[in-house]
Amino acid sequence: MSVVSMRKLSVIGHKNDRRSILRTIASLGSVEIAQTGDMSNTYINKHLGEQEEISQKLARLNFAISFLQESSKELKKSEFSSDVKENQAFRISKFGKENVVMSYEELSNISSDEYEILAVIDKLSNINDELTDIKSKKSRITNTITQMRPYESLDIKFCDIKDTKNCSFFVGVLEKEDLTALSTLQSYCVVKTEIVESGFLVCIISHKDDSSTVLHLLQSNGFKRCPFTDATLAKVKVASLSDELSALEKRRHELYLNVSELFPRLKDFKLLYDYYKIEHEKISIMGDGRETKRAFILDAWIPSHSEDLVFSAIMNVAPSTNCFFRDPLNDERVPSLVMNSKLVRAFGDNITATFGTAEYGHIDPNPFVMFFYCLFFGFMFSDAGYGLIMTLACSLFLLIKKPVKNSGGFFVMFGLCGVSTVVWGTLFGGWFGLTTEQLEAFGLGRALLTLKILDPMDGTDILIMFGLALGLGIVQLATGFTLNGINSIRQKKITSGILDNFSWVAIFLGGGFFALSILLNSSAIKTTGIVIILIGVAMLLAGGAIGKKNPFAMLGGMFKNLYGAINVFADILSYSRIFSLCLTAGIIGMVINIIAGMMPTLLGFAGYIAAFVIYAVGHLFNFGINALGVYVHNSRLQYVEFFGKFFSGEGHAFSPLGRKTKYIYLSDSLTQPKTK
Amino acid sequence: MLSGTAWALIGMGLAVGLSGIGSSIGVSKAGQVASGVISEDPSKFMKCLILQLLPATQGLYGFVIGFVVLLKLNIFSGTLTALSPYGGLAMLGACLPMAIAGLLSGIYQGKVAAAGIALVAKRPDENIKAVTFTIMVETYALLGLLISFIAVYIPNYA
Numbered sequence: 001m002s003v004v005s006m007r008k009l010s011v012i013g014h015k016n017d018r019r020s021i022l023r024t025i026a027s028l029g030s031v032e033i034a035q036t037g038d039m040s041n042t043y044i045n046k047h048l049g050e051q052e053e054i055s056q057k058l059a060r061l062n063f064a065i066s067f068l069q070e071s072s073k074e075l076k077k078s079e080f081s082s083d084v085k086e087n088q089a090f091r092i093s094k095f096g097k098e099n100v101v102m103s104y105e106e107l108s109n110i111s112s113d114e115y116e117i118l119a120v121i122d123k124l125s126n127i128n129d130e131l132t133d134i135k136s137k138k139s140r141i142t143n144t145i146t147q148m149r150p151y152e153s154l155d156i157k158f159c160d161i162k163d164t165k166n167c168s169f170f171v172g173v174l175e176k177e178d179l180t181a182l183s184t185l186q187s188y189c190v191v192k193t194e195i196v197e198s199g200f201l202v203c204i205i206s207h208k209d210d211s212s213t214v215l216h217l218l219q220s221n222g223f224k225r226c227p228f229t230d231a232t233l234a235k236v237k238v239a240s241l242s243d244e245l246s247a248l249e250k251r252r253h254e255l256y257l258n259v260s261e262l263f264p265r266l267k268d269f270k271l272l273y274d275y276y277k278i279e280h281e282k283i284s285i286m287g288d289g290r291e292t293k294r295a296f297i298l299d300a301w302i303p304s305h306s307e308d309l310v311f312s313a314i315m316n317v318a319p320s321t322n323c324f325f326r327d328p329l330n331d332e333r334v335p336s337l338v339m340n341s342k343l344v345r346a347f348g349d350n351i352t353a354t355f356g357t358a359e360y361g362h363i364d365p366n367p368f369v370m371f372f373y374c375l376f377f378g379f380m381f382s383d384a385g386y387g388l389i390m391t392l393a394c395s396l397f398l399l400i401k402k403p404v405k406n407s408g409g410f411f412v413m414f415g416l417c418g419v420s421t422v423v424w425g426t427l428f429g430g431w432f433g434l435t436t437e438q439l440e441a442f443g444l445g446r447a448l449l450t451l452k453i454l455d456p457m458d459g460t461d462i463l464i465m466f467g468l469a470l471g472l473g474i475v476q477l478a479t480g481f482t483l484n485g486i487n488s489i490r491q492k493k494i495t496s497g498i499l500d501n502f503s504w505v506a507i508f509l510g511g512g513f514f515a516l517s518i519l520l521n522s523s524a525i526k527t528t529g530i531v532i533i534l535i536g537v538a539m540l541l542a543g544g545a546i547g548k549k550n551p552f553a554m555l556g557g558m559f560k561n562l563y564g565a566i567n568v569f570a571d572i573l574s575y576s577r578i579f580s581l582c583l584t585a586g587i588i589g590m591v592i593n594i595i596a597g598m599m600p601t602l603l604g605f606a607g608y609i610a611a612f613v614i615y616a617v618g619h620l621f622n623f624g625i626n627a628l629g630v631y632v633h634n635s636r637l638q639y640v641e642f643f644g645k646f647f648s649g650e651g652h653a654f655s656p657l658g659r660k661t662k663y664i665y666l667s668d669s670l671t672q673p674k675t676k
Numbered sequence: 677m678l679s680g681t682a683w684a685l686i687g688m689g690l691a692v693g694l695s696g697i698g699s700s701i702g703v704s705k706a707g708q709v710a711s712g713v714i715s716e717d718p719s720k721f722m723k724c725l726i727l728q729l730l731p732a733t734q735g736l737y738g739f740v741i742g743f744v745v746l747l748k749l750n751i752f753s754g755t756l757t758a759l760s761p762y763g764g765l766a767m768l769g770a771c772l773p774m775a776i777a778g779l780l781s782g783i784y785q786g787k788v789a790a791a792g793i794a795l796v797a798k799r800p801d802e803n804i805k806a807v808t809f810t811i812m813v814e815t816y817a818l819l820g821l822l823i824s825f826i827a828v829y830i831p832n833y834a
Contacts, residue, residue: 632807
């Protein structure tokens with residue numbers, strides 16, 4: 001239940017063996033490389049050339065993956081639907097992490113196909129260049145066609161639109177259909193006018209003496225003179241440009257279909273990317289490590305139970321290497337590794353990890369988080385029907401998708417929370433928001449009601465449930481104080497650890513006895529409770545005074561500890577949200593049922609359809625909004641109230657060499673730990 | 677003097693209406709910021725949506741209290757229970773914790789949610805922390821809900 005104990009490994013070996021040792025370490029997945037401090041007579045060789053080469057390969061692979069991703073969006077458009085439907089290869093593409101787990105050796109095999117894979121990437125790169133070229137050409141042609149369209153009705157070639165000896169010829173498009181300004185002039189003639197898409201086409205001949213006046217008048221009406229001089233008719237040119245555009249579009253279509261044929265290579269790109277990511281990590285480690293002319297030094301952290309495994313693996317590949325193992329020093333920042341079962345890990349990954357990592361030497365909070373998160377989730381969600389659906393949906397997902405290596409933790413977590421919801425919902429009689437009367441109307445409902453022990457809509461039961469919510473909160477807080485006490489004792493802060501933390505456990509325990517005495521009407525239990533509370537208060541006061549020599553400082557410390565009680569009581573009250581959310585889910589469900597139930601009476605036969613829609617949409621909404629509310633409020637109870645007592649989350653998570661992959665999961669050889 | 681039943685219905689109206697206003701303002705503030713973030717990076721949609729939805733719950737809590745008032749007035753029997761003016765005023769008072777806490781916490785939670793969405797825009801991995809900050813505000817709406825529920829549902833307002 002603790003963070004796994006660690007050992008520091010120092011390796012001194014021949015430089016010729018360094019790559020094979022790093023390769024072995026990467027394949028084990030249980031060694032985190034540590035920074036090696038300065039050492040006399042050693043130097044650092046950054047291996048910049050090799051780093052640059054690997055970075056370039058990673059950039060090319062990255063390009064290929066994102067290019068396929070962009071292409072897949074393009075291929076989903078309707079224009080490709082008939083062609084792509086027959087291309088099964090495209091359907092299996094997936095751009096996130098693959099549901100694949102393999103060993104480092106298996107991953108390394110991909111490097112033998114490297115040249116072929118990089119050649120495919122070159123092909124993709126050429127296709128991308130051609131697509132970019134097509135895009136710019138299409139844009140240019142479309143622009144030209146748009147400009148040329150107004151002149152399609154002209155029956156003279158563009159090159160023939162020119163002035164004569166005495167006349168000026170104006171052909172262009174006016175923004176406004178307004179030639180009244182020209183009427184003041186004597187020597188002009190309008191040859192042609194026509195309304196076109198972008199305005200008003202005009203062809204005007206004027207005497208050369210008036211040409212500047214005509215041009216000025218036309219320009220004041222937004223005149224754009226024809227810019228073309230081609231030796232063709234506009235309609236012929238537009239037709240030829242349109243043909244060119246179709247040819248480009250056809251080529252683009254072909255290119256994307258060629259890309260779709262390369263989709264099966266996506267997995268190879270991903271494997272090679274992850275392989276080179278690890279290679280890059282190894283080269284960076286070599287670049288940061290100290291070395292002499294012939295030897296190198298490497299420091300690392302390993303879980304203590306992996307010591308023999310790591311040692312024998314290194315000896316196998318480099319027998320002349322020296323390995324030194326030692327325990328961590330007090331001032332060293334040691335990485336934390338927690339090893340939990342699959343179920344506990346689901347909560348660790350999705351709840352604890354988003355807050356932080358346990359510090360080395362402290363207790364692993366994950367099993368407690370799993371217990372309390374499940375417990376509170378069921379109480380808050382409180383509808384057994386919803387819980388059943390949640391568990392079934394999560395189980396189905398896990399059965400069908402079969403996520404590898406803990407990647408389906410989110411569904412495992414909500415599956416378990418669903419089970420807790422079924423239990424609490426049964427105890428509260430919550431089944432899809434049905435009221436007691438509705439449940440009594442059928443056999444199964446009556447059977448389920450026999451299991452109901454508390455009713456959230458009953459005056460007395462409300463207070464019991466409210467008390468139960470606060471009581472469960474007190475149990476969680478007591479657990480938090482206990483864990484903090486244990487952590488403090490481990491750090492040799494024995495007196496303050498016991499007095500500051502177990503004082504509260506004693507007060508809660510005494511309070512529990514006191515409450516029990518009221519239920520059982522026993523004065524003996526009552527006295528015991530009061531005595532335990534007083535012992536707790538005395539411990540709390542002593543905790544404030546201890547370690548201080550000045551009487552005023554002692555008093556100040558005692559007051560501070562007593563004042564801290566306000567925070568503890570505020571924390572306890574915060575657990576009232578468990579009951580509040582339980583009410584919300586139940587009552588909204590009930591309202592949906594009542595409204596849906598009224599529909600057949602109001603609307604007759606159509607009412608049954610309306611009722612079905614209201615049931616389905618209403619419960620879906622209630623399920624969604626309450627699942628979200630319960631998820632976030634339950635997380636808050638863990639982060640603020642529970643973790644606030646014992647868990648800072650400031651640890652540094654163990655990050656072994658070769659496990660920071662982006663697209664696949666690597667198997668590792670971590671065995672079951674001995675805990676510290 | 678209004679009848680007690682009318683006072684109780686005014687209380688119901690305040691609980692549902694004010695909480696609804698609080699949620700609407702909160703959700704719209706968060707939604708405006710979320711749209712800005714999504715215009716830059718559509719992949720953050722789900723994270724922003726979760727934050728935007730958080731101030732929506734006050735409206736639901738107000739709705740729950742409104743429904744409980746209607747239950748107390750036996751609305752589903754077809755005739756409203758007649759309350760004395762004092763009983764009705766007392767029920768109106770019982771609705772106020774939810775109405776006031778719902779209105780103000782909805783607005784302020786919306787502001788925190790908007791800031792949280794801005795946080796997600798820069799550091800998407802920290803979304804759970806943004807959610808935690810945002811639900812701190814909701815605690816007070818939940819306390820209002822709890823007190824209003826107990827005060828409306830348990831006593832006999834004749």
